[in-house]
Amino acid sequence: xxxxxxxxxxGATALAAVTGFxxxxxxxxxxxxxxxxxxxxxxxxxxxxxxxxxxxxxAETLYTSYTPTSTGAAKGSPGKTERPTALLRTxxxxxxxxxxxxxxxxxxxxxxxxTVTTPGKPVTAEAEGGSVPALTGSAxxxxxxxxxxxxxxxxxxxxxxxxxxxxxGAPDTDFWFPAASTAKDRQDYVHxxxxxxxxxxxxxxxYGPEGLLKSQFTEGIPVPAHSTVPVLLSTLTSxxxxxxxxxxxxxxxxxxxxxxxxxxxxxGSDWIAxxxxxxxxxxxxxxxxxxxxxxxxxxxxxxxxxxxxxxxxTATGMxxxxxxGSLHVKSGMTASADLPDLTRGAVGSLLLTPSDPKKPTPVVxxxxxxxxxxxxxxxxxxxxxxxxxxxxxxxxxxxxxSTLSLTAPGGDARVKVTASAGSEGxxxxxxTVTVKGGTTTVLTDLAPEGLKGSYxxxxxxxxxxxxxxxxxxxLPEDGIPMFTVQTFVDDRGTVELPTAxxxxxxxx
Numbered sequence: 001x002x003x004x005x006x007x008x009x010x011g012a013t014a015l016a017a018v019t020g021f022x023x024x025x026x027x028x029x030x031x032x033x034x035x036x037x038x039x040x041x042x043x044x045x046x047x048x049x050x051x052x053x054x055x056x057x058x059a060e061t062l063y064t065s066y067t068p069t070s071t072g073a074a075k076g077s078p079g080k081t082e083r084p085t086a087l088l089r090t091x092x093x094x095x096x097x098x099x100x101x102x103x104x105x106x107x108x109x110x111x112x113x114x115t116v117t118t119p120g121k122p123v124t125a126e127a128e129g130g131s132v133p134a135l136t137g138s139a140x141x142x143x144x145x146x147x148x149x150x151x152x153x154x155x156x157x158x159x160x161x162x163x164x165x166x167x168x169g170a171p172d173t174d175f176w177f178p179a180a181s182t183a184k185d186r187q188d189y190v191h192x193x194x195x196x197x198x199x200x201x202x203x204x205x206x207y208g209p210e211g212l213l214k215s216q217f218t219e220g221i222p223v224p225a226h227s228t229v230p231v232l233l234s235t236l237t238s239x240x241x242x243x244x245x246x247x248x249x250x251x252x253x254x255x256x257x258x259x260x261x262x263x264x265x266x267x268g269s270d271w272i273a274x275x276x277x278x279x280x281x282x283x284x285x286x287x288x289x290x291x292x293x294x295x296x297x298x299x300x301x302x303x304x305x306x307x308x309x310x311x312x313x314t315a316t317g318m319x320x321x322x323x324x325g326s327l328h329v330k331s332g333m334t335a336s337a338d339l340p341d342l343t344r345g346a347v348g349s350l351l352l353t354p355s356d357p358k359k360p361t362p363v364v365x366x367x368x369x370x371x372x373x374x375x376x377x378x379x380x381x382x383x384x385x386x387x388x389x390x391x392x393x394x395x396x397x398x399x400x401x402s403t404l405s406l407t408a409p410g411g412d413a414r415v416k417v418t419a420s421a422g423s424e425g426x427x428x429x430x431x432t433v434t435v436k437g438g439t440t441t442v443l444t445d446l447a448p449e450g451l452k453g454s455y456x457x458x459x460x461x462x463x464x465x466x467x468x469x470x471x472x473x474x475l476p477e478d479g480i481p482m483f484t485v486q487t488f489v490d491d492r493g494t495v496e497l498p499t500a501x502x503x504x505x506x507x508x
Contacts, residue, residue: 039496039497039498040390040494040495040496040497041494041495041497042070042144042145042493042494043144043145043492043493043494043495044140044141044144045138045139045140045144046138046139046144046145046147046170046492046493047136047137047138047139047170047171047195048088048136048137048138048139048147048148048149048168048169048170048257049091049134049135049136049168049169049170049171049193049195049256049257050063050088050134050135050136050137050149050151050166050168050193050257051134051151051166051191051193051228051257051259051261051271052093052132052133052134052191052228052230053127053132053151053153053164054130054132054153054155054160054164054261055130055160056130056155056158056160057129057130058129058155058156058157058158059128059129059130059132059153059154059155059160060126060127060128060153060154060155061126061127061128061132061151061152061153061154062124062125062126062151062152062153062396062454063088063114063124063125063126063127063135063149063150063151064114064122064123064124064149064150064152064395064396064423064454064456065086065088065114065115065116065122065123065124065125065147065148065149065395066116066121066122066123066147066148066149066150066393066395066420066456067086067116067119067120067139067142067143067144067145067146067147067148068119068120068145068146068148068391068393068418068420068456068458068491068493069119069120070119070142070145070146070493083141084139084140084141084142084143084144085115085138085139085140085141085143086115086116086117086137086138086139086140086143086144086147087115087137087138087139088114088115088125088135088136088137088149089135089136089137090133090134090135091133091134091135091136091193091194091195091226091227091228092133092224092226092227092228093133093134093227093228114149116139116143116147117143119142119143120420120421120428121420121421121423122395122396122420122421122422122423122453122454122455122456123423124396124423124453124454133228134191134193134228135168136193136195136226136257137149137195138195144493145491145493145494146391146393146458146491146493147491147493148167148168148393148394148395148456148491149167149168149395150165150166150167150168150394150395150396150486151164151165151166151167151168152164152165152396152473152484153165154475154477154482155269156477156478159187159263159265159269160187160263160269161268161269161480162263162268162269162270162378162379162482163270163378163473163475163482163483163484164261164269164270164271164484165270165271165380165396165473165484165485165486166259166271166273166486167273167394167395167486167489168257169257169258169259169273169274169489170257170492171193171194171195171196171255171256171257172255172256172257172258173250173251173255173256174248174249174250174251175247175248175249175250175258175274176246176247176248176274176275176277176278176299176301176364177190177246177247177248177249177258177260177272177274177275177366177383178244178246178275178297178298178299178334178364178365178366178383179244179246179262179272179295179297179366179367179368179381179383180206180233180245180246180247180260180262180272181233181242181243181244181245181262182206182213182233182234182237182239182240182241182242182245183240183241183242183243184240184241185264185265185266186234186262186263186264186265187232187234187262187263188232188233188234188245188260188261188262188263188272189230189231189232189233189260189261190204190230190231190233190247190249190258190259190260191228191229191230191231191257191258191259191260191261192221192223192228192229192230192231192249192256192257192258193223193227193228193229193256193257193258194223194224194225194226194227194228194254194255194256194257195226195257196225196226196254196255197225197226198225198254199222199223199224199225199253199254200222200223200251200253200254200255200256201220201221201222201223201251201252201253201254202221202223202249202250202251202252202256203218203219203220203221203249203250203251203252204218204221204231204236204247204248204249205218205247205248205250206218206233206236206237206245206246206247206248207245207246207247207248207299207332207333207334208239208242208244208245208333208334209242209244209333209334209335209336210333211332211333212332213237213239213242213245214237214238214239215236215237216236216237216238217235217236218236218237220252223254223256230261233245233247233260243336244295244297244334244335244336245334246297246299246334246364247260248301258274259271259272259273259274260272262379262381264379266377267370267377267378267379268377268378268379268480268482269379270379270380270381270484271381271484272366272381272383273381273383273486273487274383275364275365275366275383275384276364276383276384276385276386277364277386278301278302278362278363278364279362279363279384280306280353280354280360280361280362280363281351281352281353281354281360281409282298282351282352282363282364282365282384283313283349283350283351283352283384283385283387283407283409283468284296284349284350284351284352284365284366284367284382284383284384284385285349285382285385285405285406285407285440285468285469285470285487286347286349286382286403286405286469286470286471286472286485286487287312287342287343287347287348287349287350287367287369287382288343288347288369288371288403288472288474288483288485289343289345289346289347289348290343290345290371290481291342291343291369291370291371292370292371292372292373292377293338293340293368293369293370294338294339294340294342294343294367294368294369294370295336295337295338295339295367295368295369296310296324296327296336296337296338296339296350296365296367297334297335297336297365297366297367297368298327298329298334298335298336298352298363298364298365299329299333299334299335299363299364299365300329300330300331300332300333300361300362300363301332301362301363301364302331302361302362303331304331304359304361305328305329305330305331305361306328306329306331306354306361306362306363307326307327307328307329307354307355307356307359307361308326308327308328308329308352308353308354308355308363309325309326309352309353309354309355310324310325310326310327310337310339310350310351310352311325311350311351311353312342312343312348312349312350312351313348313349313350313351313407313409313438313439313440314346314348314439314440315346315347315348315439315440315441315442316439317438317439318351318438321339321342322340322341323340324337324338324339324342326355327352329361329363347403347405347440347442347472348440349405349407349440349468349470350367351407351409352365352384364384365383365384366381366382366383366384367381367382367383368381369381369382369485371481371483372480372481376479376480376481377480377481378480378481378482378483380483380484380485381485382470382485382487383487385468385469385470385487385488385489386468386489386490387466387467387468388415388459388460388461388466388467388468388469388488388490389461389490390460390461390490390491390493390494391458391459391460391490391491391493391494392458392459392469392488392489392490392491393456393457393458393459393488393491394456394457394471394486394488395454395455395456396454396456396473397419397447397454397455397456397457397471397473398454398473398475399447399451400444401473401474401475402444402447402457402471402472402473402474403442403443403444403471403472403474404417404442404443404444404446404457404459404469404470404471405440405441405442405469405470405471405472406433406435406440406441406442406443406459406467406468406469407435407439407440407441407467407468407469408435408436408437408438408439408464408465408466408467409437409438409465409466409468410437410438410465410466411437411464411465412434412435412436412437412464412465413434413435413437413461413463413464413465413466413467414432414433414434414435414461414462414463414464415432415433415435415459415460415461415462415467416430416431416432416433416459416460416461416462417430417431417432417433417443417446417457417458417459417460418430418431418457418458418460419446419447419448419455419456419457420448420455420456420457420458421448421455422448422450422451422452422453422454422455423452423453423454423455424452424453425450425451425452425453426447426448426449426450426451426452426453426455427448427449427450428448429446429447429448429449431443431446432462434464435467437465457471459488468487468488469487469488470485470486470487470488471485471486471488472484472485473485473486
């Protein structure tokens with residue numbers, strides 16, 4: 001019987017450019033030879049989900065859509081020519097999953113779709129009122145690698161008053177949200193949005209300081225195709241009044257985009273973005289210098305308790321917060337700690353590590369941060385953020401209103417930071433920044449030359465250790481220090497592929 005050689009690299013490349021790289025095996029079940037070298041290629045298609053921004057009739061929302069300039073180009077699927085697109089579309093409002101059976105209001109789309117036509121320049125779209133729908137969208141071809149959409153909402157008055165910022169997220173099957181609440185003065189909704197052509201089914205688990213909360217209406221929540229379902233957390237359990245709750249969203253079938261809208265009657269409102277996956281070390285970057293209250297919330301999803309060392313990473317090094325240098329997190333329970341006078345006038349990041357390096361226990365974590373005092377307060381949330389591995393972008397930055405925080409918890413690191421062209425004009429500017437190990441570096445002066453409109457900030461590692469990043473947007477209004485913090489999430493604009501041919505012998 002004659003042996004012929006089958007080259008698999010072309011098929012694997014096409015698959016990986018869309019979904020990631022799949023491991024190869026030979027017909028006898030043995031592993032295929034491991035590639036000696038790898039390269040990264042741009043993705044060909046990505047999807048994002050933006051939840052309904054607000055129920056307030058006085059809300060004003062700005063969508064900023066942006067694709068960074070890439071060194072490579074996605075060429076599309078073999079044998080198919082596709083015009084590059086990056087477009088958001090309306091998702092249908094489904095009945096809320098709170099047992100009321102009430103349907104959502106009739107959707108009202110933004111005045112113009114936030115449609116990117118050229119990499120390197122942001123495009124914006126405005127929407128007003130409380131009936132603006134959730135949006136789903138996709139980018140293809142040269143507009144896919146790194147496509148980012150920022151949703152920024154100003155609510156000047158009412159129970160949901162505040163500046164609410166969120167980077168529209170990729171659909172997935174598993175999300176963690178520490179720092180949620182079912183307290184009487186909080187109205188927290190988890191928004192589930194399905195961008196796909198088939199229905200999804202989601203489960204929601206709530207964990208308080210004593211463990212899993214008794215819940216109802218939390219299993220098998222249907223999310224129809226191309227629709228969004230808001231879920232009021234306090235209606236899901238009889239154990240209300242919990243100040244600190246960790247929310248775990250998973251799907252039984254399909255995938256969804258998920259985010260938590262948190263509104264405090266006294267402090268303000270903002271989005272809680274998903275925290276980084278459970279890990280024994282967590283970095284929570286970008287705590288504002290003038291924070292008047294910082295509350296740490298952590299959860300240990302495994303079978304073991306976690307004993308955490310808590311450190312503040314400042315511009316000059318790491319310090320132990322007064323009265324808050326450690327935190328014990330019981331397995332399956334939510335723990336919290338108030339960290340008063342944490343930053344003391346300087347931007348910093350929180351670092352959580354195992355108290356005993358020999359006993360690493362995965363945790364998820366987030367911060368609730370308050371600026372201002374008395375009636376003039378505003379709230380924001382900072383989830384634990386993974387390090388930027390290849391590139392990450394946060395759009396919708398404003399002149400003299402944006403602060404970029406770069407934290408290197410380990411060794412020294414060099415990163416390239418780019419301020420894009422403005423949405424209405426301006427020339428991009430790049431800078432290479434060295435972040436000393438164990439410190440936080442702050443940039444407030446990096447903006448496009450001749451800026452008009454808003455711009456995007458992109459962070460790309462160059463060499464050295466890991467870097468975690470966050471952007472604070474501060475837009476004070478009527479004496480209220482409105483602000484929001486977005487962590488940088490790797491944009492997954494490229495996938496890693498082997499550069500050498502991998503051949504499998506096939507008998508014919």
